[in-house]
Amino acid sequence: xxxxxxxxxxxxxxxxxxxxxxxxxxxxxxxxxxxxxxxxxxxxxxxxxxxxxxxxxxxxxxxxxxxxxxxxxxxxxxxxxxxxxxxxxxxxxxxxxxxxxxxxxxxxxxxxxxxxxxxxxxxxxxxxxxxxxxxxxxxxxxxxxxxxxxxxxxxxxxxxxxxxxxxxxxxxxxxxxxxxxxxxxxxxxxxxxxxxxxxxxxxxxxxxxxxxxxxxxxxxxxxxxxxxxxxxxxxxxxxxxxxxxxxxxxxxxxxxxxxxxxxxxxxxxxxxxxxxxxxxx
Numbered sequence: 001x002x003x004x005x006x007x008x009x010x011x012x013x014x015x016x017x018x019x020x021x022x023x024x025x026x027x028x029x030x031x032x033x034x035x036x037x038x039x040x041x042x043x044x045x046x047x048x049x050x051x052x053x054x055x056x057x058x059x060x061x062x063x064x065x066x067x068x069x070x071x072x073x074x075x076x077x078x079x080x081x082x083x084x085x086x087x088x089x090x091x092x093x094x095x096x097x098x099x100x101x102x103x104x105x106x107x108x109x110x111x112x113x114x115x116x117x118x119x120x121x122x123x124x125x126x127x128x129x130x131x132x133x134x135x136x137x138x139x140x141x142x143x144x145x146x147x148x149x150x151x152x153x154x155x156x157x158x159x160x161x162x163x164x165x166x167x168x169x170x171x172x173x174x175x176x177x178x179x180x181x182x183x184x185x186x187x188x189x190x191x192x193x194x195x196x197x198x199x200x201x202x203x204x205x206x207x208x209x210x211x212x213x214x215x216x217x218x219x220x221x222x223x224x225x226x227x228x229x230x231x232x233x234x235x236x237x238x239x240x241x242x243x244x245x246x247x248x249x250x251x252x253x254x255x256x257x258x259x260x261x262x263x264x265x266x267x268x269x270x271x272x273x274x275x276x277x278x279x280x281x
């Protein structure tokens with residue numbers, strides 16, 4: 001049965017309208033945040049909120065960058081996020097390779113089940129035990145505390161994500177490499193990792209964003225301003241009796257921009273990696 005041209009156009013139009021509605025719904029909070037960041041205090045506190053800005057100003061951004069330790073918070077978040085991402089990927093590559101190649105063993109199934117169960121435990125339940133552990137190890141208010149905690153929560157999920165990519169690599173490649181005298185470690189870093197590079201990049205971006213956006217452990221485990229990360233640092237603009245909404249939204253915009261730019265740049269690699277992990281040959 002041939003669908004009339006008018007029906008196809010109507011269906012396409014409805015599709016675009018629905019997608020446009022979802023886009024507006026998703027972008028509205030960010031657009032409102034940018035709008036508030038560009039408003040002077042008088043317009044931010046107006047009883048009639050509106051998108052229109054009568055007197056746009058960059059004073060809120062200047063206050064965040066010049067009059068606070070915001071740049072220090074960004075540097076701390078970069079250090080913690082990059083270190084935890086690299087460590088997470090390093091551990092997850094070996095773990096996912098073992099689960100992919102020896103998943104039929106009972107010990108591998110047991111470990112895989114334990115990793116799944118670990119993802120069912122809310123992080124807030126582990127907050128006090130982890131705090132006491134870091135205190136006993138004298139790691140409070142250090143980068144090491146946050147890196148260890150972030151890796152603890154990200155390694156299980158990243159392991160299962162990478163396992164899907166490694167399952168797609170034919171075992172015949174490994175057998176051929178062994179016949180040519182390549183060791184197992186050599187196969188992993190010379191063949192497996194390059195072939196799975198899009199998937200590793202996709203999971204690496206996921207791990208980085210998870211560490212970059214984390215708030216609870218960064219707020220509890222770090223009490224020194226010199227080691228404070230970005231998301232808890234933004235809370236300095238929220239006081240007990242008054243909130244500087246202009247500076248708060250400006251800081252939030254500056255916190256989102258690096259991740260958004262990186263995501264746009266790496267988008268094609270992410271799509272390729274997720275597609276390779278989803279399709280099995």
